[in-house]
Amino acid sequence: MPTVLRIGAFRFYFYSHEPNEPPHIHIDRGDATIKVWLTVVEVAKSRGFRAHEINDLLSMVEEHRTGLLEAWHEYFG
Template sequence: MPTVLRISGFRFFFYSLEGAEPPHIHVERGDDVAKFWLDPIDLCESHGFRSHELNRVRLLVIQHRLSFLEAWHVHFGREA
């Protein structure tokens, strides 16, 4: 479960066995979790986050999208 970024209490990561899925990033803070597709950026699922928190997380995903994609491709052995 490689952690890609920790910022503002959020942890952004992906699971090592999800390489067959399109690039995405998981985010958690406490018991709250969400999953965002990266291309295009879209919320896949969320549990516990309130809508205003998801808006904040979405902005962080947008801001760090390129580094998330790079980490995804490096981890799963694919070129970006």
């Protein structure tokens, strides 16, 4: 599970066994987790985050989207 980015308590990472899915990022903080698509920034699934936290996370992903997509393509080819 390569970590791509850390912002505060949030860890942004990929699962190495998901190369056949569209580009996405997983974000964890404690027991809360979210999966966000990167082509169009939207939630794939989420558990444990509140609505305002999800909106903040989507903004973070949007802000770092280019770098996250580059990391995805570099890792998965």
